[in-house]
Amino acid sequence: MKNFICCVALLGFGANLLVNSPSTANEFLINSEIAQTIKSEEFIARGTEPFWSVIVTKKGIVYSSPDVQKQTFSYVPPLKAEARPADLVRVYRLQGKGNNVLILKKIDSCSDGMSDREYPYSAIFILGNKVLEGCADKK
Incomplete structure (x- = not known):
């Protein structure tokens, strides 16, 4: 016992x-x-007319388009909107010649205009003097 x-x-x-x-x-x-932080830093932004895409990972940021040779930029942590949720707005300043910027903003839905797919982010990609608009999703 x-x-x-x-x-x-x-x-x-x-x-x-x-x-x-x-x-x-x-x-x-x-x-x-x-x-979650690592995953939340990985995005795919894409647009149509003209077709383009930007893949954001910790390894680098890659822009590609059928018309242009693929360009790779070093990953830099994004700027975030002051006093707003961290996932609301992300601004990636891409190093290199010119003012290269990728802006991702969380919205209700974004349509690429070609498919029925809805994306949770809008995307604006500025490469030098070219401004491209599209949608984005977490990778």
Whole structure:
């Protein structure tokens, strides 16, 4: 009987450590937030007439179009709107010659004009003197 009581006491003590262990729950939340932040930085913006796309990842930002040779820019963290949710507006300043900028804004829906697909972001891509408008989605 004493052995049984000791086992129950030890099991209860061990369970209490697991339930009240902040590191396990916090590690999960922190890792989930990091994964979400990394994922939320990956976008595909695209437009029609003319056709173009910009892929944003931590590895780089790539612009492509059937008319132009693919251009790759270094990834830079986006500017965000002051006093607004971080996911509302993102402005990527692309390094290189000219004023190259990608602006993504979360909206109710954006249509590419060619398909029935609705996108959650509008996109404006400025490459030198060229301004392209389209839609974007998280990758």
